[in-house]
Amino acid sequence: METDIKLFEEKKVRAHWDETAQEWYLSVVDVVEILTDSVNPRDYWFKMKQRVTLEDGIELSTICRQLKLIAPELIFGLQPIYPA
Numbered sequence: 001m002e003t004d005i006k007l008f009e010e011k012k013v014r015a016h017w018d019e020t021a022q023e024w025y026l027s028v029v030d031v032v033e034i035l036t037d038s039v040n041p042r043d044y045w046f047k048m049k050q051r052v053t054l055e056d057g058i059e060l061s062t063i064c065r066q067l068k069l070i071a072p073e074l075i076f077g078l079q080p081i082y083p084a
Contacts, residue, residue, distance in 0.1 A: 014069045
């Protein structure tokens with residue numbers, strides 16, 4: 001599997017093209033970092049999932065699946081993704 005890097009406002013977003021589904025998947029953590037300017041986007045995403053579950057009863061992890069992407073530290077691990 002190959003991870004592509006897309007740019008949004010000059011910031012990197014990890015992305016994966018699914019040939020079967022014919023759609024792009026973007027790293028949720030990367031998007032959260034860009035939209036919130038959070039210093040710890042992974043923690044922000046974790047807390048946001050908890051808050052949405054408590055307030056709305058919606059499990060974001062059922063909408064956002066995990067896919068192996070190369071992390072910014074060049075570590076290969078599971079990352080939450082969402083179709084673009």
